[in-house]
Amino acid sequence: MAKKHKTLWELEEHSLGKHLVFKSYLNAWLPILSKWHGRLLIIDGFAGPGEYCNGHVGSPIIALDAALSHRHQAVRDQEIVFYFVESDKKRLEHLKALVAEKYPALPKNFMVRYADSSFDNAVSELLDYVEEQNKRLAPCFAMIDPFGVSDTPMSIIHRILQNPRAEVYISVMYEFINRFLKSNEFAPHLDGLFGGNEWTQVQSISDRSQRKDLLYNLYKQKLKKTKATNAVHFELFKGNRHVYSIFFATQSWKGADKMKAAIWNVAPSGDFVFRGSANGELDVAEPDFTPLIDAISKEFAGRWVTPAQIARFVGSDRTNYHSSQIKKNALKPLEQEGRLIVHPDDADKRSRRFSYRNDIRFKIPA
Ligand SMILES: C[S@@+](CC[C@H](N)C(=O)[O-])C[C@H]1O[C@@H](n2cnc3c(N)ncnc32)[C@H](O)[C@@H]1O
Known part of the structure; x- marks a missing residue:
């Protein structure tokens, strides 16, 4: 049975890089945010069941652990809302049970909320509510980690990034984009993903790497059509095959700096390569400065x-x-x-x- 239909599945090795960078980034960034602000919000928009058949933990548990066991007391004392969104009922139930079992007594300053919903509905409702109340969204880190590319419209990412101190960490399955670039049926999904139809301009480009660079740059430009001032990405490989890329957008150069540091710290041990925003592949194992x-x-x-x-x-x-x-x-x-x-x-x-x-x-x- 494909992993799409199972409640739990195996974490593939290349996906570990995504988790290691996520964990390393939260470790570095949580104390910086804790210094300045009241409540923080961590959204896991495609939360999954919280664990994998082969023993790895999932992103919601990584986020909770990063805060709960942070070496800075200020982070452990910080008010943090964890908002876990998962559209598959069985996976969400699994996650709820796992969180209850692992953390029977969460500190009062850590609040876990669940949404049995799709990412765009849950986040739209949250942002509508914040706007209706004339409030400001708390500084927010959104992990956006779908299986494909159809459920992460740029419109909703833009709405998140319009808020002060919001950041997004998005997995993008480049191969889906590349495979369906000329399919009329898939075009509305790509319009949604890129927030417009400018992507069609690359249809005539036959050079694979040029095509990819243009699409990546377009995606980053779109992310930055908000309050985000910096967008970086890295790529995950399975052997020689590029599996997906992670994009990160932030309103602060320090956020970009910490994200790149997390990638550099993790990359030599992982099955992935960091190809940075400024073009050119980096060999982090034998770096050239x-x-x-x-x-x-x-x-x-x-x-x-x-x-x-x-x-x-x-x-x-x-x-x-x-x-x-x-x-x-x-x-x-x-x-x-x-x-x-x-x-x-x-x-x-x-x-x-x-x-x-x-x-x-x-x-x-x-
Ligand atoms: C790649 S997995 C997430 C893995 C998780 N982030 C982790 O790192 O452990 C994607 C998850 O999103 C869920 N999902 C699929 N479509 C969704 C949607 N539109 N909104 C929210 N969740 C969705 C799937 O059921 C699946 O559990």
Whole structure:
């Protein structure tokens, strides 16, 4: 029986990457949000049954565990609403029973809500309610993880991303798009997915990778037609076969930065490759930092800058790297090669060679 029809199924190895990145990102991001805000909302729009036949846990349990066992007390004290949406009744019942069994006494600040509904209906109702009450949606992370590409209309993703501090993490089955690109019957689904029919422009492109790049860029552009300022993606493979891609959109460069850090941290151990937003495949097992050095030099050559300014650039979706990689992998080699000059007034701010405090100014000659 296909997994579509079973209550539980096996987690395939390539899907593990999605879970590891999700977990690593929540670990990094929850304390940042907890510092600033009251209630947080975690939506799992395609929650599934919460576990797999082969012993892996599902995304709702990963989210609950990330918050419950977070090393920061502020996260454990944070008010968090977990909203689990699942349209298959048996899977939802399984999830409810599993959560009740695993967490018989959840702390009062963690509230779990379930919707026995489709993702777009449940989220539309929630957003309608918030709007009717003239309230603002809490800062929200939405995990959107369907089986195909028909149930995640861009219109509903746009509605989520119009809210302050909303972020989305979406699995997109590229092969469905590619396979049905010329099918008239499937066209309305692709219109829904992309929020318009611009995707039809790639129908005549025969080069597979060019076609994919154009569709990915279109998808990211669409995500950013909201309050989201950054969109990144990575791809999951089964052997050599590209199975699906994860897109992440956020209103904060720091969110993009943390997501890329999560991908970098996880990727070497997983069966997946990170192809970043700024094009080009990254071999995270044997990383090459030349593109990072080139991007920084191109962006900042000839003017005084600080590491903090560079971090905003590198962390954003304009590079494939994250801010923790800058000092060791770009600034130090640049200075060793004599291509980085520290501002004379800031020289005494350095405690040792090749150290880069965030307020030190330096210049990369043009
Ligand atoms: C890929 S699985 C989710 C796996 C889960 N996110 C995880 O990582 O463990 C997709 C789930 O979405 C459910 N589903 C399918 N269509 C849906 C819809 N329109 N709205 C909500 N759930 C849906 C399926 O029953 C299935 O359990």
